[in-house]
Amino acid sequence: MWSVKKLAQNHICTTTTYSFISNGNMGFTVIFLLLTCVFAQREHTCENKPDIIHTFEEILTCKDKIFTSNFNKGMMDSTCSQPRDTVVPIISDEPGIQYIPSTVVVKKCAGACLHQLSCIPTEKKMVPFSVRRHREGESITCGTIYVEEHVRCKCNCRVMESHCIPEKQEYDRRACMCRCMNMDEKEECEKSGRLWDQKACKCQCIKEHDDCTTGHYWVPTLCRCMRMMDDDNNID
Known part of the structure; x- marks a missing residue:
């Protein structure tokens, strides 16, 4: 039998409580839970964390009455x-x-x-x-x-048609999502080595901004610094 501390370290504070309550040992359950959480508090593990691995135990037939009853209840509850x-x-x-x-x-x-x-x-x-x-x-x-x-x-659907960007996205009701229509822009974006934003349907730089040296400025559409032109070379 595992020690109380070992049980706490294995994150079964809630699971163990349910097991003992179902057996009717309420008094022992309370004492056990308190002791378990005292040890677990030191390790910061007394949390209701879901199990990662579940063991499957096969039965002879799916038509078993007890299995069918428990299965239907589980489906309804979830x-x-x-x-x-x-x-x-x-x-x-x-x-x-x-x-x-x-x-x-x-x-x-x-x-x-x-x-x-x-x-x-x-x-x-x-x-x-x-x-x-x-x-x-x-x-x-x-x-x-x-x-x-x-x-x-x-x-x-959590994502509704009203969430889509007009003229850029179309709503896929079966997938509950907005799909970009400007796929040609996506292709050009990926060819240029930039990132495609699926939610906004636009191309983005790998880095949002770069500290340009004096005499240069950041051009978002090109994702790089460009040299500033003097007033004589500016085109209106």
């Missing part, structure tokens, strides 16, 4: 339907500000969708939370913050 409880951080727009609590639980859209669709909210609302506001060297103040919560969800 599909985009209703907003679900999600822990979100409270972030201040002022530097040095800390809120207590630093996180709150709100409903957010999440879940699997077919093809290239994403689980996005179709209705939102702002939910109030009572918090304490603290800045080092100042007294604690109390007040209310408002956090966005999702009310209804649906599977839809």
Whole structure:
């Protein structure tokens, strides 16, 4: 049997808790979780991190009743339907500000969708939370913050046709993306050794700007410094 510290170092704080709760040992679960997180705090590993590798255990048939029931439940639970409880951080727009609590639980859209669709909210609302506001060297103040919560969800494209650049992009509904139409410019851009910006549908320099020497200026279309012309040589 692994030690508590070993379990903490292997990021199974949440997984182990669920395992013991399902067996009905609530008292031992609380003690175990506290000890695990104490050790893990020192290593900064007590986080709810997803497993990277999953072991597959094959069964004899997919028609097994228990398997079918568990499979259907898993599909329903993971599909985009209703907003679900999600822990979100409270972030201040002022530097040095800390809120207590630093996180709150709100409903957010999440879940699997077919093809290239994403689980996005179709209705939102702002939910109030009572918090304490603290800045080092100042007294604690109390007040209310408002956090966005999702009310209804649906599977839809995250990138919509309205996001496309007129006259430069066409909307691919099946792929949920904007595609550049000026592909001839892309070809010329890549031939010249520059970078093609797929989102803006325009050519960019490998480096945005170069410090030109005295008497020269930066030309974005050529991605290099050019010599300045005196007034006698300028063409109006």
